Amino acid sequence: xxxRFLFVFFLxxxxxxxIAHADTLQQQIDKTPAGGTLTLFDRDYMETAVIKKPxxxxxxxxxxxxxxxxKPVLTIENTQQVTLKxxxxxQSTSAVAVKKSKKITLDQLEMVQMFSGVQVYDSEQVxxxxxxxxxxxxxxxxxxxxxxVYRSEQVTLxxxxxxxxxxxxxxxxxxDVIVKNNVATESRYGLHxxxxxxxxxxxxxxxxxxxxxxxxxxxxxxxxxxxxSIQWDWNSSGFTLYNAENIVAxxxxxxxxxxxxxxxxxxxxxxxxxxxxxxxxxxEFTASDEDNVxxxxxxxxxxxxxRSDGSDSKIHHNYYDDYDGTDLDEDGMGDTKYVAxxxxxxxxxxxxxxxxxxxxxxxxxxxxxDQQTNKVEQNQLVDDTPVIKPTSNFSERQNTIHIVSLxxxxxxxxxxxxxxxxxxxxx
Amino acid sequence: MGLFIQxxxxxxxxxxxxxxxxxxxVVIFAAISLIQQMALPVDGFTRQMxxxxxxxxxxxxxxxxxxGSMSVASDIxxxxxxxxxxxxxxxxxxxxxxxxxxxxxxxxxxxxxxxIVLTISGITGQMQLPVVFIVLSLFMVVxxxxxxxCCGVLAKNRLHALSLSLVVWALCLLLFSYVLMALGTVVSxxxxxxxxxxxxxxNPAEWLRFGYFMFSGQTTVLGPAxxxxxxxxxxxxxxxxxxxxxxxxxxxxxxxxxxxLSKKGRDV
Numbered sequence: 001x002x003x004r005f006l007f008v009f010f011l012x013x014x015x016x017x018x019i020a021h022a023d024t025l026q027q028q029i030d031k032t033p034a035g036g037t038l039t040l041f042d043r044d045y046m047e048t049a050v051i052k053k054p055x056x057x058x059x060x061x062x063x064x065x066x067x068x069x070x071k072p073v074l075t076i077e078n079t080q081q082v083t084l085k086x087x088x089x090x091q092s093t094s095a096v097a098v099k100k101s102k103k104i105t106l107d108q109l110e111m112v113q114m115f116s117g118v119q120v121y122d123s124e125q126v127x128x129x130x131x132x133x134x135x136x137x138x139x140x141x142x143x144x145x146x147x148x149v150y151r152s153e154q155v156t157l158x159x160x161x162x163x164x165x166x167x168x169x170x171x172x173x174x175x176d177v178i179v180k181n182n183v184a185t186e187s188r189y190g191l192h193x194x195x196x197x198x199x200x201x202x203x204x205x206x207x208x209x210x211x212x213x214x215x216x217x218x219x220x221x222x223x224x225x226x227x228x229s230i231q232w233d234w235n236s237s238g239f240t241l242y243n244a245e246n247i248v249a250x251x252x253x254x255x256x257x258x259x260x261x262x263x264x265x266x267x268x269x270x271x272x273x274x275x276x277x278x279x280x281x282x283x284e285f286t287a288s289d290e291d292n293v294x295x296x297x298x299x300x301x302x303x304x305x306x307r308s309d310g311s312d313s314k315i316h317h318n319y320y321d322d323y324d325g326t327d328l329d330e331d332g333m334g335d336t337k338y339v340a341x342x343x344x345x346x347x348x349x350x351x352x353x354x355x356x357x358x359x360x361x362x363x364x365x366x367x368x369x370d371q372q373t374n375k376v377e378q379n380q381l382v383d384d385t386p387v388i389k390p391t392s393n394f395s396e397r398q399n400t401i402h403i404v405s406l407x408x409x410x411x412x413x414x415x416x417x418x419x420x421x422x423x424x425x426x427x
Numbered sequence: 428m429g430l431f432i433q434x435x436x437x438x439x440x441x442x443x444x445x446x447x448x449x450x451x452x453v454v455i456f457a458a459i460s461l462i463q464q465m466a467l468p469v470d471g472f473t474r475q476m477x478x479x480x481x482x483x484x485x486x487x488x489x490x491x492x493x494x495g496s497m498s499v500a501s502d503i504x505x506x507x508x509x510x511x512x513x514x515x516x517x518x519x520x521x522x523x524x525x526x527x528x529x530x531x532x533x534x535x536x537x538x539x540x541x542x543i544v545l546t547i548s549g550i551t552g553q554m555q556l557p558v559v560f561i562v563l564s565l566f567m568v569v570x571x572x573x574x575x576x577c578c579g580v581l582a583k584n585r586l587h588a589l590s591l592s593l594v595v596w597a598l599c600l601l602l603f604s605y606v607l608m609a610l611g612t613v614v615s616x617x618x619x620x621x622x623x624x625x626x627x628x629x630n631p632a633e634w635l636r637f638g639y640f641m642f643s644g645q646t647t648v649l650g651p652a653x654x655x656x657x658x659x660x661x662x663x664x665x666x667x668x669x670x671x672x673x674x675x676x677x678x679x680x681x682x683x684x685x686x687x688l689s690k691k692g693r694d695v
Contacts, residue, residue, distance in 0.1 A: 232647060233647055234647050234650075234651045236647075256473070278473040278474070280648065301475065303472070303473075303477060347611070348650075351611060351616045351619065352652045353611065353616045353617075353619040353620040353652045353653075354619070355648075355649060355652060355653075356620075356623050356649050356650065356652070356653060357604055357607075357608065358648065358649070359474070359477035361481050361485055361601065361604075362600065362601045362605055362608075364477075365601065366605075400552040401550060401552055402548060402552045403549065404549075405545050405546075405548045405549035406546060406548075406549025406550060407549070408545050409541075409543070409547070409548065410546055410549075412539075412541055412542030412545060413539065414542075415542070416538040416539035417539070419535055419538075420440060420539070423436060423437050423440040423441075423535070424437065
């Protein structure tokens with residue numbers, strides 16, 4: 001009797017489980033009460049679903065969500081307090097869409113070979129953190145955005161890592177957005193803000209994109225402690241600030257970019273305490289406002305430090321490694337002003353075909369002459385108080401013996417000396 | 428001919444000029460490689476890379492042109508060439524031997540200088556000798572040695588050869604560029620671009636500078652205006668064409684020198 005009972009019990013348990021396991025994602029969501037938590041099975045879900053109630057969905061270790069539809073795999077709409085955690089999306093057009101919702105959290109999502117990742121429309125209090133997204137190989141035109149936010153407020157993007165998409169993080173008509181500790185690589189734009197107001201972008205790493213941060217028609221932005229390196233393609237730049245106002249860019253590190261900060265019709269911007277190292281051009285101003293301030297920055301190893309189309313900005317108290325003045329009164333500032341103005345730099349801004357000659361032997365000599373003649377320049381791109389020492393520490397190299405190089409060197413040296421001695425020997 | 432090349436090479440190496448040039452190169456390259464230890468560890472066309480490239484472009488053609496042309500002019504001026512004509516050796520054979528001897532001598536100097544750079548790099552642990560610089564230097568020696576032979580044949584004496592070499596050097600390194608930049612103030616940007624592309628092919632210094640960007644994969648430095656041009660040269664056919672045109676920069680000056688020398692051969 002007992003054995004029969006146990007047999008029936010296990011049979012019903014297995015049947016029940018297999019039925020539950022066979023539920024579609026939508027059925028599972030529908031069966032979960034509002035405010036409840038749904039833990040997905042360790043299986044592949046090949047479908048799309050819509051979430052319209054407060055719910056927490058947690059992925060299992062082997063849960064994979066995908067869809068061959070044009071629609072997002074998961075759509076959250078007209079609801080609030082939804083959390084998606086630990087879900088893995090694969091080879092789909094889009095992973096998650098959030099529409100007209102509040103208090104949404106997307107945590108530790110993983111997306112692989114996706115056309116695009118997450119779209120947020122008309123929502124508030126959205127937090128996306130710990131997400132990793134790898135897009136598709138190929139042209140930027142054939143890819144979508146990584147995380148895109150439209151007409152939303154109080155959005156936080158944090159600790160995400162996005163690569164191989166068109167724009168890694170795209171924000172349009174947003175308000176009060178915090179973007180911090182994110183990584184964007186191998187994309188067209190790392191961070192792209194359009195018509196945004198109240199932006200904080202901090203501690204982000206943007207590398208090998210066409211443009212690190214693109215700020216268009218945006219205002220009240222603070223871009224701080226970001227590392228922007230190797231934006232080195234045609235027309236590449238670390239920051240492109242176009243028609244933006246009230247911008248603060250501080251404590252950023254710009255390294256190895258085509259142009260570190262490219263600005264057009266920029267108003268009331270403060271660029272301070274940044275490090276510009278080994279960029280082709282550190283800062284370029286076009287149609288600049290007189291209230292733009294460049295101060296307390298370190299310019300090291302750039303080919304051109306600051307160039308403009310003739311429009312003016314306030315430049316003072318920066319460190320320039322090519323400043324050749326003295327500091328006889330030892331107040332930490334040079335006794336003579338630094339003139340960043342270079343004729344060639346201005347030509348390049350006005351006529352791009354001149355760029356061919358950049359840092360060519362003839363231009364190097366021209367720049368040396370320029371430095372002498374431009375000493376009479378009073379206003380344009382002049383720093384009256386250049387500092388003598390950089391604020392940053394650049395001595396991070398560690399020296400160790402490189403055996404292969406040493407052996408090759410000694411071999412070449414020995415060979416050259418032997419051949420020379422043999423050559424000059426009489427007889 | 429082999430014996431003559433060997434003899435010429437020995438004479439070049441024994442020359443005080445050559446020994447001074449070798450010393451200069453070794454000192455400069457050693458200094459650069461030491462200075463580069465302070466450079467920031469960033470890839471790409473940085474100011475340090477630009478300085479290194481410019482130094483090569485300034486010095487190597489200058490010494491190759493002056494020493495090479497004076498060596499040829501000296502043969503003609505001193506009557507050594509007239510004596511050589513009594514031997515069963517063609518004019519081209521003579522020019523080719525001089526050319527090979529100049530190239531071999533400068534390659535030896537480069538070997539010495541690069542050996543120093545690599546040794547210092549090995550000791551300090553900072554590898555700062557990109558292969559593209561070595562290849563560029565080889566191309567530079569090969570092309571400018573041919574031009575040097577041509578200058579030497581054109582010159583009446585050693586002083587003339589020196590001045591001729593300096594004119595060629597200044598034209599290639601500075602004047603052509605300044606003329607183009609000045610031209611840019613009166614013609615459209617598109618026209619400036621096309622004229623610049625033509626001049627890249629007509630000026631060996633610019634040709635080699637362009638080669639550096641091409642082979643180091645940094646053509647984007649030249650700006651988007653030259654996208655089509657650089658894309659073409661970044662293809663396999665582009666590389667092939669680069670080598671062929673570089674070969675022409677050797678063959679043409681030597682052929683011109685051969686023609687000039689055979690024309691005035693009766694007088695020397």
